[in-house]
Amino acid sequence: MTESTRKRLENVEGIIDLTLPVRKHWRWGFHRTYERDYTFGHPLREEYLYMPVHCFTHIDPPAHATEGEKTIDQVPLSDLIGYARIVDLSHKEQNAEITDADLDEKGGHVAKGDIVVVKTCQGLRYSVDQQEFWTTSPYMAESSGKWLVEKGVRAVAFDFPQDYVLRDFFKGIIPSLDDMTMHKALLKAGIIQIEYITNLHLVDANSVLFFAIPLRLEGVAGSPARVFAVENASSLILNRIR
């Protein structure tokens, strides 16, 4: 498939899907059973899924790190929908640290209350199925967390494993919250994390209408999400109501 065909398919009417498909993956447990199915006499197919809520593209509410804080159903949709500022750091090398100086340089358009999307296009270097996606990724320095908290942003989305220590999870090494730089800085400040979005190479603008839609799971500290951007919202709406 050529890049332009791919772009056309993934950018239908200016809607760009930023979501990883949910399926079997070596990093995340995922199990699917067919409880009822037309292949064995039931009129309808119904699958059961067993999977962690923190897998593939998903949302971390503050309760992920702190007892008593907001769970996913308590996060207002207004924190997850709106114009997002894209901070394009796709020039950063593998294993590079992303510091407050990088955010100063590329995030001058970020203001208080914004949704921020940190773009590295790590998914173009390696697929999420390859260990190298995890072990060679750029990562956020402690100073970046401070920068985002001081800006007063409301949510931050990443297309790469944002904390350096996330690369060790699949080796069975569980770090402390202190070592999970972004998880600690953002969630403790009440800022929502949106993890493992993809396809940001298809987004050219530095501001985009952005939607991150979790399931309304009562009392749960995370949810898989459908995340997408709309590049030209007014023409999309006009096409729909015609």
Ligand SMILES: [Zn+2]
């Ligand atoms: Zn998570």
